[in-house]
Amino acid sequence: MKKIYYLAILILLMTGNIALTSCSSDDAPFITANEDDEPRILDPYFPDWTNGEPGEFKNITRDVNLEAYVIVTPSEFTTVKWYIDDVEVAEGLNIDIPLIAGNYMLKVVATTTKGKSTSRTGRVVVRPCAGDPVPGKDIYDLQVRPGSKAKLHGSNMDKVTKIVFGETEVPVTFVDKGEESYVEYEVPNLPLGTYKVKLIDAEGMVYGGGSIELSNDVPEIKENILWEGHHYVSWDLPDGDPNKTFNLLSKEQFEGIAVDSKLIITYSLEPSAEYHQMQLTTAWWTELPGTSKVDLAEDGTIELVISQEIIDLVNQQDGFLCVGHGYYVDKITVE
Numbered sequence: 001m002k003k004i005y006y007l008a009i010l011i012l013l014m015t016g017n018i019a020l021t022s023c024s025s026d027d028a029p030f031i032t033a034n035e036d037d038e039p040r041i042l043d044p045y046f047p048d049w050t051n052g053e054p055g056e057f058k059n060i061t062r063d064v065n066l067e068a069y070v071i072v073t074p075s076e077f078t079t080v081k082w083y084i085d086d087v088e089v090a091e092g093l094n095i096d097i098p099l100i101a102g103n104y105m106l107k108v109v110a111t112t113t114k115g116k117s118t119s120r121t122g123r124v125v126v127r128p129c130a131g132d133p134v135p136g137k138d139i140y141d142l143q144v145r146p147g148s149k150a151k152l153h154g155s156n157m158d159k160v161t162k163i164v165f166g167e168t169e170v171p172v173t174f175v176d177k178g179e180e181s182y183v184e185y186e187v188p189n190l191p192l193g194t195y196k197v198k199l200i201d202a203e204g205m206v207y208g209g210g211s212i213e214l215s216n217d218v219p220e221i222k223e224n225i226l227w228e229g230h231h232y233v234s235w236d237l238p239d240g241d242p243n244k245t246f247n248l249l250s251k252e253q254f255e256g257i258a259v260d261s262k263l264i265i266t267y268s269l270e271p272s273a274e275y276h277q278m279q280l281t282t283a284w285w286t287e288l289p290g291t292s293k294v295d296l297a298e299d300g301t302i303e304l305v306i307s308q309e310i311i312d313l314v315n316q317q318d319g320f321l322c323v324g325h326g327y328y329v330d331k332i333t334v335e
Contacts, residue, residue: 033074039110039118043071046120054105057122062101062208063129069094072110083107084124100198101128101208132207133159133199140221141182143213146189151175152209153182163209164198165190177303190214226253226263227332232270233278234325246322246329247283254320257334259311263304265322266331269296273326280304282317289313296327 047055058066070093072078082090084104089097104124111117128134135141135154144150152163152172160183163170168190172183197209227249237244257263269276276296280288289309294302304310314320322329 033076035074035077035113037074037077037112037116039078039112039116040073041070041108041110041118041120042073044068046122054121054123057106057124059125059127061127061129062099062132065096065098066106066124066126067094067096068106068108070108070110074112077113078110079112081109081111083109099124099126100206101126101132101134102196102210126208128208131156133157133201133209135199135210139219142211143215143218144187145216145218146187146192146214148187149184150187151182151184152212153180157181157183159201160199160207161202162200164200164206165195165212165214169200187214192216223333224335225331225333227329229330230268231329233322233327233329234273235323236325244323247319248329249320249332251314251319254314255311257306257311259306259308261306261334263306264333264335265302265304265329266300266333267296267302267327268299268330270326270328276324276326278302278322278324278327281321281323282314283319283321284317285321285323286313286317293324 046057049055058068060066070080072080072093080091080093081088082095084097084099084106086105086107089095104126105121106124107119107121109117109119133154133156135152135157138153141150141152158174158176158181160172160174163172163183163185165188168188170185170188172185174183175181192214194211194213197212199207199209201207229248231246231248232243233246234243235245265278265280267278277293278296279293280291280302282288288304289307291304
């Protein structure tokens, strides 16, 4: 295809649109194209469209500027403008601009003084650099309701201090969950629609954040609830008291939890208690592998990643307990 393209340029140069003559060595080349001619973009090559989508024109990292140069005819009577996602970003034969990570639509428009116009369109892919914050692709993160509290998972999200929707900046709070870490934020009350978002770090560095849709019709996160209620726990109570432990999750329910699932215990504090502490154990009060006593400062959740070792130990030692003092177990879910 490229050979045909460059052959076409050569034919144009040889057949009169651009004519070069030299009667003697002193004669300078002259151009015969005039303002009544149809404009043409001779170079660079733009890939063919596929399935209604333009081809990929450039694929660069965000630390490299988008650079390109066009050759047009009739050159003396043609103005060239460059557009990124339908916004004019440059005028002239070349473009040299920085872009944050993301996908863009580049359009080059050549217009003559007589108003005749032609254009070329191509996709530009800008990749993040190593260490940049990069959002994930979870639909629950990318389609959110205005005014709600939302999460944005991804890699290196601990660097992010703000999310920008259009011109609206929103502060975020980083929540460390290992590979499942995320930032939490209040979704701005903006008109419904899809917004290209930016991520900003503490030094003011701006990164591409992809797109997030603000919608009243968002996917619902369905909880797999194993138990729900309001059960007080205190190991200070005497043996036989039903509130000495939480033992209301049956051994059979626990056996049904898959390895690598997350058991989420939602709790609330008893204000009158002298202290608040939780520990996860077997029915024999053996501490579960990878866990320890946790001091509780406010209402919240405790997450337990289920391993085969935990499942085997719970089966061997007759079940699962929440023990400790000064809190209520309100709900246990698995995801």
